[in-house]
Amino acid sequence: MTTELQPLLDHLITDHDHAVKRMCDLLAIPSVSTDPAYADDVKRAARWHAEDFKQLGLETHVLEGGGHPAVVARTTDAIVEDPASPRVLFYGHYDVQPPDPLELWTTPAFEPTIRDGKVYARGACDDKGQVMMFVEALRAYLTTGRKLPCHVTLLIEGEEECGSVTLPKVMADHKDLLAADLCVVSDTSMWEGKAGPAPAITYALRGLVYYDLKLYGPSRDLHSGVYGGTLPNPATVLARVLGKLFDKENRVTIPGFYNDVAELTAEERATWDTLGFDESQYLGDVGAEPYGEAGFSTLERRWARPSCDVNGLYGGYMGEGAKTVIPAFAGAKVSFRIPANMDPHKLSEQFENWIQSHDVGNCRWELTNHGVAHPVATPTDSPWVDAASRAIEQVTGKPPVLVREGATIPVVADFKTELGLDTLLIGFGLNSDSIHSPDEHFGLDRFLLGCKCHAALLASLGSE
């Protein structure tokens, strides 16, 4: 296959502007999955993909699993070179995070804008831009009269940013449709060591547990002069409970929290030492200094240790100036990132028990679990990792590095349990891409690099 690759890569270069235009069309759709106000736009993004896949000649399904639809598209034997070749399942998501705070965007979140060789829009990097790299690789084969070197199934879902709640059911209900030999995902970052960004294959992800904790107190907002000091104030009590989440060593105090955390091996630690992790760039870019669980390095805290964050606080008077009120309720969004081998369901139970163990007067909790995800750790010695490494080396001249990721892709664990698939995470994001933040963006050079690597990957997988 190698000899045939160069003309394909050349085509990706000449077609680049068109590919960027297609990506921007998709980015202009505000497919925010966590907010019901955007429900129609989420559907529109699913239709956009389905129509594109049909035009490429793929057998296309829009699966409604009770939540936002998932788009599944499969190559038919007619467009694959060798019917005996393996099948790759490419997974991505077309839904995006909410764009707020809106006022901090230089240009509107859903008006994709090119500045300094980057496209700025919500979803540019997470994950629409990265999905389109794979689609463009596929398109390059099919629109230049080639057959594909392996079978391909695309699974592009619309609920990743709200925990992929219904996708496991979709997987369970459509095992035949989704059957494959391995899974490929582009929703991660390149490795950014002191030597600069390098393509990476990510072999482990942290899982997630996300809660909304709402504490109800008096039946209505009260005057803090008339009632202050005589009854439980839910905002005060909520802060008192949250304040007990950590000890002085920044360790989480929930009983049993660390029991199942897989300890780092000496070999893994040694490999990580060679990666040239640049702590001052990673933290310095956002104005932070190292702060976390005592006894671990920043990279260990990020990749191999569980974390706990308050993602939001709300309740009482949140406007300008002063209002002397005892609020009827207060709330917090609290989430955990959990490395192998923590069990998100076990942690959910531990956390709820811990919450309920506190004195809150006669206030009442409303605990809402907004999603759990298992951590993932894929074997690094499979032939697919070798194939992917060869493909990336063909394009870049260097083998990729093998890394972990602190973030979560909720369904990767499900690919293993539901479909028996190991996953290769090959992403082209950078930490500075501001995903989940205002001014999210994606470098067009990395977009092109991703298109090329995926084109090479298809060839490389076909030769296995």
Place this chain on the structure above:
Amino acid sequence: MTTELQPLLDHLITDHDHAVKRMCDLLAIPSVSTDPAYADDVKRAARWHAEDFKQLGLETHVLEGGGHPAVVARTTDAIVEDPASPRVLFYGHYDVQPPDPLELWTTPAFEPTIRDGKVYARGACDDKGQVMMFVEALRAYLTTGRKLPCHVTLLIEGEEECGSVTLPKVMADHKDLLAADLCVVSDTSMWEGKAGPAPAITYALRGLVYYDLKLYGPSRDLHSGVYGGTLPNPATVLARVLGKLFDKENRVTIPGFYNDVAELTAEERATWDTLGFDESQYLGDVGAEPYGEAGFSTLERRWARPSCDVNGLYGGYMGEGAKTVIPAFAGAKVSFRIPANMDPHKLSEQFENWIQSHDVGNCRWELTNHGVAHPVATPTDSPWVDAASRAIEQVTGKPPVLVREGATIPVVADFKTELGLDTLLIGFGLNSDSIHSPDEHFGLDRFLLGCKCHAALLASLGSE
């Protein structure tokens, strides 16, 4: 004077519907002083009072002290029976709390509506309705051809709900204009013992210290998977600090916090025991059970002990569902109610020092003091208290009870320090009036009672 009182009280009854109409005109003006969006409406409310006072033949001034205007109106000798009679300064405020949460109002906050003998509107009880009781008492004398039994000065300000920031300067700059023999305020409640509501003279108020604490962390919102566990999350850290405000006994942990609190005398405790305080009604109406500083009763916590409340929490993702973000900042509104003899400036310093004493990684605090107010305790043995007691007894047949109040009227301490005046607090609110809350209201029967008591009070003060 006593013999002449009855026709005046009869007039207040026949004129009641017109008086209610006038009050509703004022209540329809959304004079929210804490929110700049309402600045024009605040001015409009000041003009409304000024025009009314001019029509009553009072010498009227609108004082601009740098903030929202204060309206001052004085009787001239021509309309006072005896030039040698004392002068009473009536203080009130025409500004109101913000109306939010708007969706919890049965009828809009600024469309005054009569239901079941009560007027519903923001400011109905706090304080427009109560101000208008005094104005109607005055009007009853002047529109029935009578002269006033004593000199009167009205001072109606527009910044009470945001801490009366510029009023002390107005007082200092206009000492001659505001000179009087005593001050009367109607911004408090009737006493609600087990025997039902009874007119009360309030002799002590708690002071106030109000802060907005904003903690800044990373330079932008971050993905909690990529960064979680490696840097200080300001929402988490804020909760950790606020969580340390109280010990297990619900005592505030700020060093020196209780040092200056005046202990209750045995005599005061004995008097309070006779008041028939109905704890189950006070707390039960809002669905709460007693909760507060160990070792004190609910009434003691409310009237004689300092309290600390989180009035609001904000920051990070506050919308529906989940957003996995480490916020760039988080904030809290925190206030204290302080009884005699605590010093709000000393507490502000203690609190700021306490805040700064915590480990917050390299997060940065922005501390905004939204106002301080001294506590107040007026002697109960002055001739003015006797005169007010006689007046109330004339109208109701019973002497008023002498009580404290947990809430704050920021300027009452300033009347003492700036103008040398003791203050009589004679209010007709009820705890169930939902002041500072949705569906604030005021009973029209109490409005009429207040009009009568103030008419009698003017006569009674004139005979001193």
